[in-house]
Amino acid sequence: MGLRIFNTLSGAVEPFRPAEQGPVRIYVCGVTPYADAHIGHARPAVVFDVVRRWLERRGYRVHLVQNFTDIDDKIIARAAEVSEDPARLAERYIGRYLEAMDALGVRRADAYPRVTGHVSEIIQMVAGLEKKGYAYRSNGDVYFDVSRFEPYGRLSRRSVAELRAGARVEVDEKKDDPADFALWKAARPGEPAWESPWGPGRPGWHIECSAMSLKYCGSPLDIHGGGADLIFPHHENEIAQSEGYTGTSPFVRWWMHVGLVNLHAEKMSKSLGNVVEVAALLRSYRPEAIRLYLLNAHYRRPIDFDTAHLRAAEQAVERLENAVARLEHLREAVARGLAQPARESADNDSLVAGARRALERMSSALDDDFNTAEALGVVFEWTRGLNTALAGGSPPPTAALEAALEVYGEVRDVLGVLPPEAETSLEPEMRALVEAREAARRRRDWTTADRIRDQLAERGIVLEDTPQGVRWKRRERVRP
RNA sequence: GGCGACGUAGCCAAGAGGUAAGGCAGGGCUCUGCAAAAGCCCCAUUCGGCGGUUCGAAUCCGCCCGUCGCCUCCA
Missing domain, CATH: 3.40.50.620 (HUPs)
Known part of the structure; x- marks a missing residue:
């Protein structure tokens, strides 16, 4: 239809x-x-x-x-x-x-x-x-x-x-x-x-x-x-x-x-x-969160304004961003030879099929009088499945990775509830700190590593240690 | 007073005849040097109330209750 x-x-x-x-x-x-x-x-x-x-x-x-x-x-x-x-x-x-x-x-x-x-x-x-x-x-x-x-x-x-x-x-x-x-x-x-x-x-x-x-x-x-x-x-x-x-x-x-x-x-x-x-x-609040708050209800329905709704939207956007970051991190790990992508398998075929299905369901939701709320539901549902599939930590085959990223590309381009481009760059100064902490961790100098982690946190950089190495993200918004 | 919309879990919300999406919060767990972060799992026998139609209703019909909007400038 x-x-x-x-x-x-x-x-x-x-x-x-x-x-x-x-x-x-x-x-x-x-x-x-x-x-x-x-x-x-x-x-x-x-x-x-x-x-x-x-x-x-x-x-x-x-x-x-x-x-x-x-x-x-x-x-x-x-x-x-x-x-x-x-x-x-x-x-x-x-x-x-x-x-x-x-x-x-x-x-x-x-x-x-x-x-x-x-x-x-x-x-x-x-x-x-x-x-x-x-x-x-x-x-x-x-x-x-x-x-x-x-x-x-x-x-x-x-x-x-x-x-x-x-x-x-x-x-x-x-x-x-x-x-x-x-x-x-x-x-x-x-x-x-x-x-x-x-x-x-x-x-x-x-x-x-x-x-x-x-x-x-x-x-x-x-x-x-x-x-x-x-x-x-x-x-x-x-x-x-x-x-x-x-x-x-x-x-x-x-x-x-x-x-x-x-x-x-x-x-x-x-x-x-x-x-x-x-x-x-x-x-x-980030623009993406404000948009998600507005698009989480069907456009014809009256909505109530409340900062609690914006805070909820802020968390929801982050969930999406985490999934994208995870995918991009895996892609980079593969590109830099730090990890081997899995071989083609039934599981990964279903990942590709799942991405295609998510895209189709989003599309029919939007075709139905611009039902953005339902489209978002599809995206989150797909995200949970993706996270489960990625739980092992090893990268899926490139085709599956790209198919998954494509879903979020659509979310970004049509709904605009993801930032225009992934923030892939870190100021050199911050990057140096991240590397210094990695070095400290390698020599099991936990005191230094923790101190640097706290320093970064004060500047709005949160670290996540993953099997493919450390990942960072910004967390600097004030939430009244 | 007239016209219209809406009432789904603690909060937000999709679904519109076939047996309740999703998000937030909450609880549990996993990962981890410790944390943090993240992820997974659990979380409505029930859809404002009462009747009716139907094999079957949150979805259709009637009545009632409640909320909001428009009737004036308004996005």
């Missing part, structure tokens, strides 16, 4: 088939850069990073676009607070966001369009909607008339009548109907503004994603994603605007929504003030 993806619009997992022969076009709603990114922002970034990596591994070309909402009320407010130009403030936080995501091993998107760079496209779209009768003017604002778009509410499964009944919709006398939403907002004094057919103003929140996704991904685009909190109203409104404007449907083939990150069973968000920033987390 091929790749299947859950579609919010249909509420079901559907076989994935891109619209055209070209690259798979993905548009992900990014952030409003007025503060530092928190773990709730990191989750969709990491999830869509895995989505694109898996699509590529499956042989698709991918065109990934993520926007920045670089002009809105909160940016203006924040800029006023710190007396900074709103555009500069936004650009500063965009830089910090990208830095944090880079650190998490999130590959860069192909484009990061900003609202402020696309005002003319937005104006054109609003004008088009007005011409087609989907929009109306009111005191310099322009609103989308929800009643004109019949399928309104399909994505979020609610009706316009329900929305009115909800009583949580703010009554605004500028709107014909409380469910209508702004396409263009008239400028207030002192705010950044652009000239438009409706006078000076700025884009409403939702229109940017319609305009930019249309420009960069065309219509229909294959996958449009974001956090689950964007389903309504943001994505619902995007559909109304985009389909109203182009006159074609669907605007998006697959809607993918990532579950929220809660803190103490409450949604994490800047407005609630209960955020855990990515940058702060990166000071205490």
Whole structure:
């Protein structure tokens, strides 16, 4: 079976088939850069990073676009607070966001369009909607008339009548109907503004994603994603605007929504003030552990943030790393003639077969709506079997060694829960200490050997004595 | 109030009709000059509760209890 993806619009997992022969076009709603990114922002970034990596591994070309909402009320407010130009403030936080995501091993998107760079496209779209009768003017604002778009509410499964009944919709006398939403907002004094057919103003929140996704991904685009909190109203409104404007449907083939990150069973968000920033987390935890924590649950499920989960993930990553280190150490021992690989045997054939099976099972897990949790389960299960097979300490035949390493290569390349490259180098000074300890051990000078071992430990180098000689690893993270 | 999701071991979590993956923690053991590190083994007769359908249910249906999200800016 091929790749299947859950579609919010249909509420079901559907076989994935891109619209055209070209690259798979993905548009992900990014952030409003007025503060530092928190773990709730990191989750969709990491999830869509895995989505694109898996699509590529499956042989698709991918065109990934993520926007920045670089002009809105909160940016203006924040800029006023710190007396900074709103555009500069936004650009500063965009830089910090990208830095944090880079650190998490999130590959860069192909484009990061900003609202402020696309005002003319937005104006054109609003004008088009007005011409087609989907929009109306009111005191310099322009609103989308929800009643004109019949399928309104399909994505979020609610009706316009329900929305009115909800009583949580703010009554605004500028709107014909409380469910209508702004396409263009008239400028207030002192705010950044652009000239438009409706006078000076700025884009409403939702229109940017319609305009930019249309420009960069065309219509229909294959996958449009974001956090689950964007389903309504943001994505619902995007559909109304985009389909109203182009006159074609669907605007998006697959809607993918990532579950929220809660803190103490409450949604994490800047407005609630209960955020855990990515940058702060990166000071205490390795990026691989943060990714593993995020990928250990299915992407649609809400997860809870807790440092205990990060500590557990940290241990889990280490288990994987140990297996890789063991394999690489054996490979090196063979290369340097310190050990003889075993001859081909039934046991080793089964090692090769086991590696192939692990790869296949990982693949079908990821094909099943990107079930990274199951894929990780497969990896750990395979790891235990591998460790048992390697328990004797003598290297398996080269083919088995390479097959085993290939599994971890996949874990590293697709899930990114292993460091990009094995840390195979040690500073010369440290290497000298390791060698000095080995010399001391050979002359059975345990006092000296133990002293050097302690010295190294203080510098974050932990030693393991194995039948093939000493092995070292770093252990320097602080765990609060 | 409306709409939706979820409730699986001490914690996290996969599984969605065929008899409970995986990780962390905990316990035991092996290796070792001693340690450390690492590895192996053990750890849910049971899936919020009560009914029902079925040869068979954690998986389907109904009711109940609980938690969370959306309905307003939000990833």
